Amino acid sequence: MGAWAESVQVCVFDMRRGQQEGHELDKILFFSPLDCPLPTQLSVVGLSEGLITFTRIFSPEKPCQLMQAELHCHIFFNCEPDIWIVMVIEKSKEGEEEVRVAAIEGMLKEAHDLFVMFFGSIRGMLEKHPVGDLARSCLHAFFPDYLAEFMVGKKLRLPSIREGLTERGMVEPVNLDRDTFLHAQSLVGLLESWFGGGTVRHTMLLFHNYLVSSTLSAEDTARLFGYALLRLTPAAISLSNRRIKSASMSAISAAGQSKIRNLLNNGSAASSQGPSSGEEGLERVTKKHPRPLKPDGWWKEVDNFLATDAWESDSREAKALGPTIWLQHSNEQMRLCVFQYRTTTLIILVPTNSSVNGLDGLSLLRGHLLEKGAQKMQKLEERLAKEWKGINASHIAGYRYLCCDRTGKTAKASPPSKVATLSKESLAVLNLVRADIDLEKGRLERQASHHDADLEVCVRTKQNAWLVVRARGGQELYTVQERAGDTLLLASDAVEKLSKRHFNGHFYSD
Amino acid sequence: MDNTTVHESHSDIEDLFDEEEGERPCYLSDEEHAESVTGAPAVSSSEMEADNVAKLSNLDISDNTQEESQVHEGGSSHEISETTPGHQGEEGGRSNDPKGLELGDGDGSAIATSSTTDVGPESTDSGVLVTDVVDGDTLSEDGIQESPGSPSSSREGTSGYLAGSGSSAASVCSASGVDESADRILNQESTRPTRRSWVPGKRHPDEDDTSLAWRKHKKHFFILSNAGKPIYSRYGDEHKLAGFSATLQAIMSFVENSGDTIRFVKAGDHQIVFLVKGPLYLVAISATEEPDEVIRCQLELLHAQLILILTKGVEKCFVKNSKFDMRPLLGGTDMVFSHLIHGFSWNPATFLRAYTCLPLPYAIRQAAGAALQDMPNTGPLFSLLMCGSKVISLMSPRKSSISPNDILLLSNYVASSDSFRTTESFFPVCLPGYNPTAFLYAYVQYLDSDTCLFLLTADPDGFFQLKECRGRIGTILRQTNVLAEVANAVRRGGLRVEHLLETKASHPVLDPKTSSIFGSDGDHELHGSAGVPREGTIGIGGPAGLWHFIYRSSFLDQYVASEFSSPLHTTSAQKRLYRAYQKLYTSMHGAGAAGPHKMQYRRDERHVLLSWRTSDFELYAAFDPLADKSSAVAVCNRVCQWLRDLESEIFLLGATPFSWCN
Incomplete structure (x- = not known):
């Protein structure tokens, strides 16, 4: 079960471009599917722009976010000033109620966050290259790979009610005892001290899909963590079934290639040039820029370092630097180095200009890490593996839950295998309640006196399950109890106990 | 209707509109009024009306209606001939006169009507007025045609849809009998200039989509045609909003x-x-936190209201x-829509799909029911006795x-x-x-x-038959003391x-003396004198911080809501x-996989809301935000028990069950 869209279109467009009649195509920076006919693309952008302009009459600060029609749904994300990402979903007959708009907004936000992490802002690119070719080619190097993550066969699987107890853009920390935590700290301290300090600017340590430690800001941690889950964790690497291969174009259909070329030609009308010349265009796009989400783009070498061919680029400089990311917090570009020992992944960020005695800082660091850090890493991994209680470690009997901390961007939740035991009806109610709380939070965010939601909602479903949600001080706890007894008080007390035992009593009530 | 009455009605209606959304009625300046009455647009609009009437004259509504309308032709004229006994021969003759009917038909009618009202609001020529009456009635023959008679009044900005409902206003006055009726019409006519200065129903008529104030209204409603022609806008002038309507379209x-x-x-x-x-x-554009399902229901009601006027x-x-x-066609009915929209708040x-009854002793309601029931077989299809928006009794023989x-x-x-208050219609x-x-x-x-x-x-x-019924019902209601009890x-x-709280504190719930809201021996002790709560009960709310509740009986399609008291x-x-209730009701009635909920508790910084839904009833209760959960649940149980004890007084029992056609 899941929300399967019959078809999905994604469009990135800039409202400042293509103002003159006949130049509308210049607005479009990216459109998926790539083989979508141009009149359809223009129609999507035209309607979207019309709705944005219209809603600005009444809501200038926060224009159109969502348009629901009988058969389609347009979800708008204003990622940068006047730059919009719009997802058009054709509803499947039974899937309508399963889609939660905020979850899809979260998906679009994640896409943009990752894009900015690798390429910088779209507006920045457009300012540097007003013709728009740079922004278009980077978006084309990134978006199809991102969307491919959600594709199963030819259909795109949207966040559905099954993911009601997950939250995109959050980090799930692992529970550590004090000694293990000190071991992790000691490793981080050691790395940062090398070469007189400054070479290792930041580190992030993961165990399986959980965060052990990070020296980055909460936002940057969440972004890099999101990327690690997609490409760097042992689970992601094990899915990569390749070692060293030439770049694959499989993610992009041949039929759409001529359209890309047309877009690259500054929005001129569709030409009749055949697919062979279009392929050249695509080659140009993908060769020119890194594809950080390239499928199978990362693999593990024998020395336990992860290697990638996703950053192959026409630019010598970019090629020499290898994988890099931009930190939002400090607006610095960092080189990425990943070391993975069994289930533990160490991500090291090194400044792009780092050099030690005129030698490349990163190369020296790799040698140093193998020599002096590998053993420490090995010990830490052993401790973590010993301490870890398995994939169901976060399970609390009798509850299915999700606890999010919006400030720290961390989340703790029941394991997916346990959430899967919930009835469809409970999940559907959860979806509705979450949508309601999303609205409430959105409203509070827009208020001048911004404050966090403080509320409690308890719902008894028609099948007698209890759904209890409590929000306080930027934290939210969602729980589903399918055997909580008949009364509000019993269900509520059960959540009170959960709050006391596992969340330091943060969600106390009454 | 004299000037005093007019002024009173102003203040009555003014009170209906809350200040929060700037719903104050608007007053046109004399200059504006003069323009609207005597300016060229009036002439052109009358031409337009004539055109529409001509088009409408070919309109088929339904077989049924057509048949009825054919019969009605005679009926309306008969009505008039009967209504003014003093001039029976003369006026009855007039209205039966084919020339009179011709006047009321098609282009001629509309132009004659508008010219009548435009040119001579001060006119005291009874002949002209009768033409007006005939015009209204004749147009009403074909349901839809009845309205075109009204635009004259709407354009005047006079008594709103009073004339728009057409024939009603006209026949109303004439039907009230005696020579007075004609005088009353004359009086109405003569007072029109005064009433014209007030535009009923329309708020902020000078605004349009370019003005900031217009954009800031919290809730707009628009009706437009699929060709983009504006039909109704809650705020602003429809003509000025033509561009905006076109955008929506x-x-x-x-x-x-x-x-x-x-x-x-x-x-x-x-x-x-x-x-x-x-x-x-x-289309509704709203910033009121209401769920879209609720607003959609409101649009459905707005449409149904339009259908109520036009079919x-x-x-x-x-x-x-x-x-x-x-x-x-809708000329002057702005007030109906704005009144309905006001009701949405x-x-x-408007959201429960249920009606509420005026609490009455059981025997009194029985007596009212008996009065409505006592009808000939050929009598009314429905008889309904109401007090404001509350039902006293309802019969469908x-x-x-x-x-x-x-x-x-x-x-x-x-x-x-207010026009309905003064005359029969x-x-x-x-x-x-x-x-x-x-x-x-x-x-x-x-x-x-x-x-x-x-x-x-x-x-x-059926006018005279129903008039007779009314006479009989009125007599019975007076005799059985129903009106006094109301x-x-x-x-x-x-x-x-x-x-x-008092019930709990001083008496067991089932004490027969307190199981009636009227107390024992018909005294009104519980309520204090004149409906004012006794000292000490003000401001404290109910037990466990109970502020308010709504109880809806699923079988009866009726609800009862407590009065608002401090701190509300x-x-x-x-x-x-009210909006929190709307939201709660919508979520309790969810469709699809989630289905309806059985119970819901919701606490935020404003209040605690508890809703409970069984196959028999739904209860929605509001408490102080600090209310204790277990006490709140206990109080909800007591409310339900209390209402069950009062059932015969607060509900109309044994009414015809409803069928859901919409």
Whole structure:
């Protein structure tokens, strides 16, 4: 079960471009599917722009976010000033109620966050290259790979009610005892001290899909963590079934290639040039820029370092630097180095200009890490593996839950295998309640006196399950109890106990 | 109606509108008024009306209606001949005169009407006035045609849809008998200049979409045709909003052209809800935190209100001419829509799909029911006795059913104009839930300042029969003391949460003395004198911090709501709670996989809300935000028990069950 869209279109467009009649195509920076006919693309952008302009009459600060029609749904994300990402979903007959708009907004936000992490802002690119070719080619190097993550066969699987107890853009920390935590700290301290300090600017340590430690800001941690889950964790690497291969174009259909070329030609009308010349265009796009989400783009070498061919680029400089990311917090570009020992992944960020005695800082660091850090890493991994209680470690009997901390961007939740035991009806109610709380939070965010939601909602479903949600001080706890007894008080007390035992009593009530 | 009455009615209606959304009625300056009355646009609009009437004259509504209308032709004239006994021979002759009917037909009629009113509001020529009357009645023969007679009044900005409901106003006055009637018409005519300075129903008529103030209104409603012609806007002048209407139409048509239908758009705190009803587009733009489902229901009601005035037959006009201008047909009915829209902020009947009753001793309600029941077989299809928006009794001798929404729309139609208070009225009306394609005929008269009697028949000639029925019902109601008890009940007010506390404190719940809201021996001790709660109960709410509740009986399709008491004494607090109830009701009635909920508890910084739904009833209760959960649950149980004890007084038992047509 899941929300399967019959078809999905994604469009990135800039409202400042293509103002003159006949130049509308210049607005479009990216459109998926790539083989979508141009009149359809223009129609999507035209309607979207019309709705944005219209809603600005009444809501200038926060224009159109969502348009629901009988058969389609347009979800708008204003990622940068006047730059919009719009997802058009054709509803499947039974899937309508399963889609939660905020979850899809979260998906679009994640896409943009990752894009900015690798390429910088779209507006920045457009300012540097007003013709728009740079922004278009980077978006084309990134978006199809991102969307491919959600594709199963030819259909795109949207966040559905099954993911009601997950939250995109959050980090799930692992529970550590004090000694293990000190071991992790000691490793981080050691790395940062090398070469007189400054070479290792930041580190992030993961165990399986959980965060052990990070020296980055909460936002940057969440972004890099999101990327690690997609490409760097042992689970992601094990899915990569390749070692060293030439770049694959499989993610992009041949039929759409001529359209890309047309877009690259500054929005001129569709030409009749055949697919062979279009392929050249695509080659140009993908060769020119890194594809950080390239499928199978990362693999593990024998020395336990992860290697990638996703950053192959026409630019010598970019090629020499290898994988890099931009930190939002400090607006610095960092080189990425990943070391993975069994289930533990160490991500090291090194400044792009780092050099030690005129030698490349990163190369020296790799040698140093193998020599002096590998053993420490090995010990830490052993401790973590010993301490870890398995994939169901976060399970609390009798509850299915999700606890999010919006400030720290961390989340703790029941394991997916346990959430899967919930009835469809409970999940559907959860979806509705979450949508309601999303609205409430959105409203509070827009208020001048911004404050966090403080509320409690308890719902008894028609099948007698209890759904209890409590929000306080930027934290939210969602729980589903399918055997909580008949009364509000019993269900509520059960959540009170959960709050006391596992969340330091943060969600106390009454 | 003298000037004093007019002024009184101003203040009455003014009170209806809350200040929060700037719903103050507007007053036109004399200059503006002069323009609207004597300016060139009036002439052109009369031409337009004439054109529409000509087009409408070929309109088929339904077989039924047509038949009725044929009969009605004679009926209306008969009505007039009967209504003014003093001039019976003369006026009856006039209206039966084929020339008189011709006057009331087609182009000539409309132009004659408008010229009558435009040129001579001060005219005292009874002949002209009778022509006006005949015109109204004749037009009403064909349901839809009855309205074109009205635009003259709407353009004047006079008594609103008073004349728009057409014949009603005209026949009303003439039907009230004796020579006075003619005088009254004359008086009405002579007072028109005064009334013209007030534009009923329309708020901020000078605004349009370019003005910031217009954009800042919290809730807009628009009705437009699928060709983009504005039909109604809650705020601003429809003519000035033509461009805005065209934009709305463009958006809707753009989506429609792709084989889809736009439902709603969300933008920050605003949401835009669209409803397509055949050739009509209804749009709400709101920043009121109401769920889109609620706003959609409101648009459905707005559409149903329009159908109540015109029947679905109006859609055929658009089939014939897509650029058809419907505004003249609705001339002057702004007040009906604005009154309904105002009800969306305070009247739970607008979202509960249920009606509420005036609390009355069981015997009194029985007596009222008996009075309504005592009808000949050929009598009314429905008899309804109401007090404001509350039902006293409801009878359907022929076991037909009337839906709560029809009751809401009908009472809204009547309540939105003071003109109904002063005279008896007989007018065509369509009950969308009963039959959206045909007119019924409603006889409406206020029996006293509070109590209004509605008698509905399918017979366009039924005026005199219903008038007779009214006479009989009125006599019985007086004899059985029903009207006096209704007045008492109004004075006393509804249930108060404080009384639950007293009930608990001083008596066991089942004590027969307190199991009636009227106390023992008919005293009104519990309520204090004149409906004012006793000292000490003000401001404390009910037990366990209970502030308010709504109880809806699923079997009866009726609800009862407690009176607002402190701390819900401000309009904004009441409106906030009302909207929270709307939201709660919507979530409790979820469809799809989630289905309806059985119970819900919701606490935020404003209040604690508890809702409980069984197969028999739904309870929605509001508490202080600090209320203890277990006490709140206990109090909800007590409320239910209390209401069950009071059932025979607060509900109309044994009414015909409703069928859901919409």
